[in-house]
Amino acid sequence: MARLTVAATAPFGADVLDRLAETNEVALVLTRPDKPRGRGRTVQATPAKQVAERLGIPVLQPERLTEDVEIPTDTVVVAAYGLLIPESLLARALWLNVHPSLLPRWRGAAPVERALMAGDTRTGVTVHRTTKDLDAGPIAAQEAFELDDGVDAGVVFARAAEVAARLVDGVLPSPRFTPQPDDGVTYAEKITAADRELDLTQPARANVNVVRALSPHIGARATIDGRRLLVWKARDDDGVFVPLEVQPEGGRRMPYDAYLRGLR
Numbered sequence: 001m002a003r004l005t006v007a008a009t010a011p012f013g014a015d016v017l018d019r020l021a022e023t024n025e026v027a028l029v030l031t032r033p034d035k036p037r038g039r040g041r042t043v044q045a046t047p048a049k050q051v052a053e054r055l056g057i058p059v060l061q062p063e064r065l066t067e068d069v070e071i072p073t074d075t076v077v078v079a080a081y082g083l084l085i086p087e088s089l090l091a092r093a094l095w096l097n098v099h100p101s102l103l104p105r106w107r108g109a110a111p112v113e114r115a116l117m118a119g120d121t122r123t124g125v126t127v128h129r130t131t132k133d134l135d136a137g138p139i140a141a142q143e144a145f146e147l148d149d150g151v152d153a154g155v156v157f158a159r160a161a162e163v164a165a166r167l168v169d170g171v172l173p174s175p176r177f178t179p180q181p182d183d184g185v186t187y188a189e190k191i192t193a194a195d196r197e198l199d200l201t202q203p204a205r206a207n208v209n210v211v212r213a214l215s216p217h218i219g220a221r222a223t224i225d226g227r228r229l230l231v232w233k234a235r236d237d238d239g240v241f242v243p244l245e246v247q248p249e250g251g252r253r254m255p256y257d258a259y260l261r262g263l264r
Contacts, residue, residue: 013080019165095130138177
């Protein structure tokens with residue numbers, strides 16, 4: 001059992017934290033400050049903070065990391081944290097970043113979403129040493145898995161969290177690192193509003209891949225028969241884009257058939 005600090009914010013990081021706490025002593029959770037969320041814009045704890053509070057782990061929420069931040073362990077595991085880590089802190093501990101892609105492919109903010117949008121048939125998890133360069137540190141462990149045709153981002157994140165915790169546990173007793181290759185570098189830019197818009201003049205498979213990439217956490221947008229919808233599930237039916245689960249503006253999620261019945 002190792003003694004760790006975990007730096008995490010988003011749901012993926014919270015899942016990794018939860019799993020690591022089963023096999024290690026987590027002395028501190030670093031997470032981003034609470035902020036307003038949802039329709040009511042009420043201030044809510046980050047997903048990682050919610051897990052930490054449930055497990056009774058101390059939490060620190062700096063607006064930004066500085067050399068004054070006290071790290072109580074020799075190892076820090078970073079998973080979907082979202083703040084820049086200064087070199088002064090990187091020098092004071094071993095920082096291991098958990099990244100849900102097969103680095104050097106899909107460095108950056110949205111590796112799962114970009115892999116699905118691109119139609120990748122496999123992805124995985126990389127554990128690497130955190131350095132000043134984005135997701136470019138030497139690799140300690142990596143494991144691939146297949147992206148089955150129907151899976152969405154939620155399924156991929158869950159699988160990646162399970163793999164990540166197992167890889168980290170394997171690395172901790174004796175970390176060894178291999179430089180990342182120079183070939184095959186791609187970047188997973190943050191998802192924008194434009195990325196969410198389906199273009200129904202494009203091939204059905206491309207639009208289905210966008211829906212998969214943005215479900216169940218963000219949602220793709222489309223104008224269908226003149227009405228704006230969020231599309232949560234869809235399929236490619238011999239080259240035809242078929243919505244399966246949608247959400248009208250101001251409404252709830254529902255099967256597309258039920259939505260059509262409600263229009264009659």
